[in-house]
Amino acid sequence: MNPATLSGGRADRSMTWGMRGARMMGWASFGLAAAFVLAPERIARTFGLEGKENLIRAFGAQELLAGMGSLSVDAAPAMWSRAAGDVVHIGTLATALRSPDEGRRRNVAIGLAALVGFLAVDTVIAARLGSERSRAKGEQRDYSDRSGFPKSRSPAAGGRGGRQEAREGEPVPAQ
């Protein structure tokens, strides 16, 4: 709470849990991006993905973009792209399940479980954001009775009888 604020309730906020979730996942993306870009060799060793260091770096770039998008005003498409990224990560990590090293297979299993969790969270948040922002179809109101002109006027725009009406070829004087 800001020091100038005396009290405030969460119910009085404009942020929905979908928005807050997107922010949280956006910052998580930055953390993953940093790990993927700065320590791809270590990640490859941990999960038995040796030789795929450049792919891991590319995942880092993708996480960076997804993170920036998730923190933006248009977080829903970024969250869907995060979910798509999760699927690609799962597919890549699943290839390491064939590792002969039991320890690495355990790491992969833990990593896959985490990624599935991320996928579920990202999907729920993306869907939630979409529903929060959507407009109800077919329920647009008709405001054709709101002319704003209490006195009746002719249907054409020109010659409406306004006191300020200009004469032919003569600009309206500034006020």
Place this chain on the structure above:
Amino acid sequence: MKALVWHGKEDIRHETVPDPEIEDDRDAIIKVTSCAICGSDLHLFHNLIPAMMPGDIVGHEMMGEVVEVGRGVSKLSKGDRIVIPFTINCDECDQCRRGNFSLCERSNRNKEMADKLYGHAPAGLFGYTHLTGGYPGGQAEYLRVPFADGTHIKVPDSLTDEQVLFLGDIFPTGWQAAVQCEIERSDTVAVWGAGPVGQMAVRSAIILGARQVVVIDRLQERLSMAAAAGAETINFEEESVVERLDALTGGKGPDKCIDAVGLEAHAASHIDSVMDRMKQMTMTANDRAHVLREMIYVCRGGGTLSIPGVYSGLIDKVPFGIAMNKGLTFRMGQTHVRRWTDDLTRRIEEGEIDPSFVITHSAPLEEGPGLYRTFRNKQDSCVKVVLKP
């Protein structure tokens, strides 16, 4: 008191904050009776205007009753009913004397910072960025009005809050946009954006005698409101703006174009809008300038572009060569509110126009945070929100 407080991107909260006090002899305090959410509040909501600080009270369309005046205030008394212009005016500097009230040279208390960014600082504004003074806004129960003698519009008791509230911003903003067009009776005026300022610009252009007014938007409810005043409408999601404007003007293009959209143009199927949106998402740009580019393209040679829509920073890919070769005139700026309000108040009193037509939602202040979302999402056919503290 209760107020709507900015805490960051998309984060407006209804909170209890300290009551305002007289800080200078020229201050007054008003009890806010009505305030509104403005389209430019959404730019703050999206954190696209730099130099907002967590804890800032938002809101710059408000009116109320004077409850306290400083010793140096001579034109106001307790009990006066006033609308507050969103620009703070000292009434003494050279720009105020010229009627350039949005460029007041004394009211921006962060002038040094703004001078460095803008070259020369604009006026202080309520409920806006610290580059314009960081003054607490009026989406609150009470408001301190600096330079109170110059920063008010007295309104007749015979008119309701809803009729006069918009004298503080959107009505004079739409009016100034139309006046800047120097409309002639043969003119076609095209207005991009059928939001509140666009609606006021449509009606102002009609009052000022335009032969034809065309409004461009994608939301049917807003187009229906513009059509109610007599405007031709173009839904840019259903038809080509360029082709339809050509058809409506015999291939000449509109003589005058008004950008009532500004930096958050809708990212539709236009490739430049999509690119702008991506740049915003990746924090490499602030402004989505599709409307500006389209106006430059479609405007008749020798025409005028009037820009009441807010832009905040550097704009990419503006076809300035086209503008130069077509000899276009650009008019823009924050509104010199008080330059127009005597005339506009009289027009309301005489029944020529009733700006309350634009109000679609009215609610207690506490519902403000949710209504920011409703307004931003264009849900529930929302065009204009009025809040009652």
